[in-house]
Structures are given as structure tokens and as C-alpha cells.
Amino acid sequence: MTAVDVAQEHLLLGLAAYGLAGSVVETYPGPFAPDEWFHFVQACDAHGLLGLLAFAAERGGVKLRSEQAEELAVRERELAGLSLLVEQRIVRVSGLLTAAGVPHRLVDGPARARLGYRQPGTRTYRSATLLTDDVGAGLVAPLTSGVPTRLEVQVALLAGERTLAVGDLADPPTILSLADRPVPTANVEELLVLACLEHHGAAAPDLLVLRDIAELALFPAIDPERVRRTAEAWGVASLVTRALVETWRTFELADRTALSVWAARDEDPAHNPRSRRAGGVMGRVARRT
Amino acid sequence: MSAPPAPAVPETTRWERSSEVLWRRTATGVAVLPHDSTTVTALEGLQSALWLALVRPMTVDTLVDQLAEHLDDDPAVRHRVVGDAILTLVAEGALRESVEQ
Numbered sequence: 001m002t003a004v005d006v007a008q009e010h011l012l013l014g015l016a017a018y019g020l021a022g023s024v025v026e027t028y029p030g031p032f033a034p035d036e037w038f039h040f041v042q043a044c045d046a047h048g049l050l051g052l053l054a055f056a057a058e059r060g061g062v063k064l065r066s067e068q069a070e071e072l073a074v075r076e077r078e079l080a081g082l083s084l085l086v087e088q089r090i091v092r093v094s095g096l097l098t099a100a101g102v103p104h105r106l107v108d109g110p111a112r113a114r115l116g117y118r119q120p121g122t123r124t125y126r127s128a129t130l131l132t133d134d135v136g137a138g139l140v141a142p143l144t145s146g147v148p149t150r151l152e153v154q155v156a157l158l159a160g161e162r163t164l165a166v167g168d169l170a171d172p173p174t175i176l177s178l179a180d181r182p183v184p185t186a187n188v189e190e191l192l193v194l195a196c197l198e199h200h201g202a203a204a205p206d207l208l209v210l211r212d213i214a215e216l217a218l219f220p221a222i223d224p225e226r227v228r229r230t231a232e233a234w235g236v237a238s239l240v241t242r243a244l245v246e247t248w249r250t251f252e253l254a255d256r257t258a259l260s261v262w263a264a265r266d267e268d269p270a271h272n273p274r275s276r277r278a279g280g281v282m283g284r285v286a287r288r289t
Numbered sequence: 290m291s292a293p294p295a296p297a298v299p300e301t302t303r304w305e306r307s308s309e310v311l312w313r314r315t316a317t318g319v320a321v322l323p324h325d326s327t328t329v330t331a332l333e334g335l336q337s338a339l340w341l342a343l344v345r346p347m348t349v350d351t352l353v354d355q356l357a358e359h360l361d362d363d364p365a366v367r368h369r370v371v372g373d374a375i376l377t378l379v380a381e382g383a384l385r386e387s388v389e390q
Binding site for chain 1: 308309310311312313314315316317320321322324327329331
């Protein structure tokens with residue numbers, strides 16, 4: 001992976017911050033020359049930001065030529081459809097696991113979007129992850145081995161120096177209703193910690209994951225104390241605070257919340273000698289094609 | 290030229306979203322996918338507004354009132370247009386007659 005050019009990175013960062021409560025990062029309002037548009041829309045697609053771009057354009061936050069708006073509408077409809085197909089796969093696999101009495105949790109994709117985002121429609125996904133045990137993984141393997149996968153079934157998630165199993169997540173689970181079917185899901189505090197772990201595990205900062213972290217961290221009903229307890233129980237508190245600090249810096253979030261105060265305090269060398277100052281993402285966003 | 294006939298949408302029937310439909314907002318409307326289908330339908334304009342209005346079961350008369358800003362002034366045309374939209378969404382598996390009468 002290499003860094004994208006700084007000009008485009010600024011465009012992507014501005015778009016990733018679009019509509020984010022408390023962010024002072026400005027979204028480039030357009031217009032785009034044809035060649036600029038070509039590269040920008042490709043980059044947005046690669047970074048999972050097309051949904052945000054479509055909403056920004058529809059609300060007048062980004063001005064596009066008519067042919068650009070038409071192209072974007074087509075692309076967004078395709079991604080919305082793909083996101084629904086991911087959910088359809090989740091409903092089927094989760095239903096099978098539930099019927100068999102096998103514990104499982106949805107840990108990303110629609111769980112983050114529908115439980116954490118103020119406007120879930122802006123967040124699209126091409127796949128999702130279901131955490132279960134060995135019995136569950138074996139049971140649903142025939143349903144999830146096709147291409148495209150759309151749903152990854154895992155028996156462990158990497159969490160810093162250790163791994164998490166489905167039994168490490170809260171029980172009872174949060175229930176996400178998809179097509180009137182109950183899907184056991186990580187709770188919103190666990191989703192935030194898991195998003196921070198995804199950020200930590202990425203080779204380069206991922207703006208979409210940082211946006212996920214911001215949305216979840218600013219979710220009005222999130223319980224900061226439960227986030228802290230979950231992070232400590234999983235042994236990843238320092239990774240979570242680092243991800244939160246980087247999120248606040250990247251999007252220049254003005255709001256101070258219990259989570260941001262906790263993270264900033266933990267990152268402060270005066271309070272935590274193990275802390276590592278996190279920089280912004282500029283110059284380090286992964287190139288995706 | 291006479292007005293087109295009104296659609297066969299009973300006035301007393303209440304309509305609701307089919308419960309087994311996956312759906313999400315898009316920038317310009319709504320995308321719906323019935324649970325047993327592989328065809329995603331993009332709803333825009335009146336169809337999107339109709340879907341969003343149906344947070345609870347409604348008759349065609351109530352829907353005509355709710356969707357006034359999307360409709361013609363002629364009452365007969367309004368009922369026909371909304372009735373057509375209902376039938377289209379029923380055919381796509383997105384709507385159904387309400388089981389709560």
C-alpha cells in the first residue's frame with residue numbers, strides 16, 4: 001500500500017467528515033473537472049465513501065454536473081442493493097444458527113450502520129462478519145463458501161495480543177431486526193471497541209473505519225463506562241484510546257465527550273507513560289483500487 | 290378525452306409494508322429487497338414517499354392526504370396514481386394488505 005496524493009486525500013477526508021456532528025473539517029463543494037471526477041469517484045468507491053458522496057450531492061453539499069450526478073446515482077443504487085444482499089445473507093445464516101441453538105454475533109457491516117449511524121443509508125458495505133463457534137462455522141460453511149462471500153464467518157477476532165471468541169461478547173446480545181428477523185449482534189459499545197481494533201489492525205488509516213468510530217463514539221445512547229470496561233476486559237484499552245484520539249484529530253471534532261476525555265487522558269504522557277502520540281491521517285491513507 | 294378509470298384498490302383496505310422486506314434509504318429514495326428475492330428495487334419519487342409514509346397501515350384515502358405534495362390537484366387522478374403505486378409495490382412484494390383490519 002502507498003499513500004494517495006495529498007490533494008485527493010484532502011478530498012476524501014473532507015467527504016469522510018461530511019455531516020459528522022461536531023467536525024470542523026470542510027467538504028470540498030465541487031465542481032469537478034471530468035478527469036478529477038473520474039479519479040475521485042473511483043477513490044470514493046474504493047474507500048467505501050460513495051454513499052456519503054451521494055447524500056452530500058443530493059443535499060447540495062457537493063455540486064456535480066448532471067452526468068456526474070447520474071453516474072453517482074447508478075453507482076449508489078448498486079451499492080445499496082449489494083448492502084441489502086449482504087443483509088439477506090446474514091438473515092439466512094443467522095436464522096440457521098439460531099434454529100440450531102448455536103451462539104453467534106454480527107460484529108460489523110449493518111450492525112455498525114444501523115445501530116451506530118445517524119443516517120444509516122450513508123454507510124454501505126460489500127460484506128459483513130459473523131462471529132460464532134466451531135460448530136456454527138461448520139454448520140454454515142456450505143452457505144458462506146461461495147463467491148462473492150458477502151458474509152465472513154469467523155470463530156475468532158484478533159484483539160491486540162489475543163483473540164476474541166463469541167463467548168467473550170455480552171450475553172444476551174443486542175438484537176438487530178432485519179426483515180423482521182432477529183439477528184444477535186454485538187452491542188454498540190462492543191461495536192465501537194471492535195471498530196477501534198479494526199483501525200489498529202489496518203496497515204494504513206482507513207477513513208471509513210474512522211468514520212465508523214466517530215459515529216459510534218458520538219452515538220447518543222452509548223455508555224462510555226461500558227466501552228471502557230469492555231476494552232479493559234479484552235485487554236485493548238490502549239488500542240481503543242489511541243483510535244479515539246486519532247479519530248478526534250482526524251475529523252477535528254470539537255465536541256468533548258466522556259470517551260474523548262478518557263482517550264485524551266490515556267494518551268497524555270503525564271497520565272500514561274505508555275502512551276504514543278497519534279498523528280492525523282494525512283499522508284497515511286491507504287491507496288485502494 | 291375521458292379520465293382513465295380508477296384502479297381496483299378498495300377504499301377500505303389498509304396497506305402496510307411487507308414485514309419480510311429488507312430496505313434502506315438511498316440519497317434519492319429507498320431500496321427494497323424482499324427476503325425471498327434476489328431483485329433489489331429502487332423506489333424514487335412517489336413510490337419512495339409512499340413507502341416512507343407507511344410507518345403504519347393506511348388506506349388509499351389517508352395516503353392521498355399524506356402524499357399531497359407529490360400529487361396532482363384532481364382528486365380522481367390522485368387516487369388513481371396512488372392506487373397504481375400501491376399495486377406496483379404489492380406486485381414487487383414490498384407492500385401487502387394489512388393483516389390488522
